[in-house]
Structures are given as C-alpha cells and as structure tokens.
Amino acid sequence: MTRSIPRIDAVLVQAVIAGALSFAHLHDLAAAAGQDGWKAWAYPVSVDLLLVAAWRRLRTLRTTGARTGAAWTWFAVALAASLGANVATAGLLDLNDVPEWLRILVAGWPALAFLGGTLLVHTPAAAEPAPVTAPAESAPEPTPAPEPVAQAVESAEPVPALPTPAIEPEHAPEPMNVPPALVDHARKVADAHRAQTGTPIDSNTLRDRLGLPAPMADQLAAQLA
Structure with missing residues (x-):
C-alpha cells in the first residue's frame, strides 16, 4: 500500500520566503537605526502584525457594509513601512550612516503602530439589517355545517302565488382603497x-381567512381573479 506524498503548495512556500526576507530587512534597518538587541527583532513583528490586522479589519468592514477608509489607511502605512525597509536595504541606503529623519521614523514607529492597532480594534462595524418577516397567515376559521333542510309538507289546497315585488337596482359600491401590503398578503x-x-379562492373564504368586511373581500377577490 503506497502512501500519498503531500503536495507542497507553491504559493505557501513563496509566502514564507517573502515573509522571511521582509522580516530580515526590517530587522536590519531597525538595527542600523540604533535599535539593538531584542528591539530590532520586535520591529518586523510589529509591522507585520499591523499589516495583517488592517487586512482582516478591512474584510470585516466590507462584509458588513461599513466604511473602510480607516482600515485602508493603516494597511497602506504598514505596507509602506515594509516596502520601504526592503528598498532601503537594497544598497540605496548606507546602513553604517543612517540619516536622522530615518532614525526618527524608526523610533516613532511603536507609538504609531499602537495608535493604528487601537483604532482598528475599536472601529464600530455597521449593524446588520434586521430580516423582514412576512405577516403570519391567520388560521382558517371552522365553517359551520349546513342545517338540515326541512321536508316540504304537501298542502291539500294550492297556495296562490304571491306577487313578486319589484326590486330596484342597487347602486354599485364605490371602490375601496386597499393597501398594497394587504393585496400582497x-x-x-x-x-x-x-x-x-x-x-x-372566493370572496367568502377570503373574508373568513383575513377577517375583512364583505365589500373589501369582494374587491380583493376581484383583483386576484
């Protein structure tokens, strides 16, 4: 039975190599600027942590729809510090004679990194909108059973037919304003x-389901037909 050899991810190897080189360049620049001992090793850790924290905060703010200007600013600051150290140690700067302005920047980096990390942590994220819930459908009311029809009693004498009164035509009811939300429901x-x-569905069932007056139920039934 052969064992499967794990495949090495080229992107991961490239990321490790790039991170190690950038870490070394930051250390060399900090040591040249007068930060000796453990302090020179702490500078690349601080720069890389601020870069990662700004990127993670940026992704969180973009997911919630909040503004990402502050996260982009601190990401650019950390990236400029890392990229600047890589360029400065490429032979363009004499590490034996570091200028005063660079010493000032290196000495002031801890306070700047602490300010950026604090602002990134305490930046409020936009609240997620509450989900819109559809109105709950009312339970159908029980329909009463029809009463038994009494049997007609035959009469010995014929019953004279009564004159049917004239029925005057009723005026058509005026249309009612039905809210669009009620029409959708x-x-x-x-x-x-x-x-x-x-x-x-007929108007009677619609009236019983929604508990509406008969004219409004008739109008809704006509719209839904």
Whole structure:
C-alpha cells in the first residue's frame, strides 16, 4: 500500500520566503537605526502584525457594509513601512550612516503602530439589517355545517302565488382603497388556497381567512381573479 506524498503548495512556500526576507530587512534597518538587541527583532513583528490586522479589519468592514477608509489607511502605512525597509536595504541606503529623519521614523514607529492597532480594534462595524418577516397567515376559521333542510309538507289546497315585488337596482359600491401590503398578503393566501384545493379562492373564504368586511373581500377577490 503506497502512501500519498503531500503536495507542497507553491504559493505557501513563496509566502514564507517573502515573509522571511521582509522580516530580515526590517530587522536590519531597525538595527542600523540604533535599535539593538531584542528591539530590532520586535520591529518586523510589529509591522507585520499591523499589516495583517488592517487586512482582516478591512474584510470585516466590507462584509458588513461599513466604511473602510480607516482600515485602508493603516494597511497602506504598514505596507509602506515594509516596502520601504526592503528598498532601503537594497544598497540605496548606507546602513553604517543612517540619516536622522530615518532614525526618527524608526523610533516613532511603536507609538504609531499602537495608535493604528487601537483604532482598528475599536472601529464600530455597521449593524446588520434586521430580516423582514412576512405577516403570519391567520388560521382558517371552522365553517359551520349546513342545517338540515326541512321536508316540504304537501298542502291539500294550492297556495296562490304571491306577487313578486319589484326590486330596484342597487347602486354599485364605490371602490375601496386597499393597501398594497394587504393585496400582497391576500395573493399569498389565495395561492396557498389554490395549491391545496386546486380552485381559486372566493370572496367568502377570503373574508373568513383575513377577517375583512364583505365589500373589501369582494374587491380583493376581484383583483386576484
């Protein structure tokens, strides 16, 4: 049985090599600027930690939709410090005679890094919007059972037909203003009724489901037909 040899990721190897070189350049520059002993080793750690913290904070702010200007600023500061050390130790700067302004920058870096890390940690993130919940559908009320129809008693004598009174035409009810949210909710109830029964919902069922007056239920049923 052969063992599978783990494949080495080229990107990871490249990242380790680049990080080690950048770490060494920062150490050499700090030592040349007068920071000897453990202090020279602490400078590359501080620069790399600020770079990683700014990048992680940037990703968090972009996920929540908050402003990323401060995170980008501190990311650029850390990147400039790392890139500047790499360029300065490439032979363009005499490490035996470091200028005064560079000594001032190296000496002031701890306070600058502490300020950047503090601001990154305490930058508030935008609150996530609350999810919009659809109105809960009301439970259908039980439909009363129809009463038994009494049997007609046959009469010995024929009952004279009564004259049918004339029915005057009623005026059509004025259309009611139905809120759009109520129309959307009624459409969901009608779709659920059609899925369960296979028939479109009528105004009586819609009135019982939503607890609406009869004119409004009739108008909603006409819109959903």
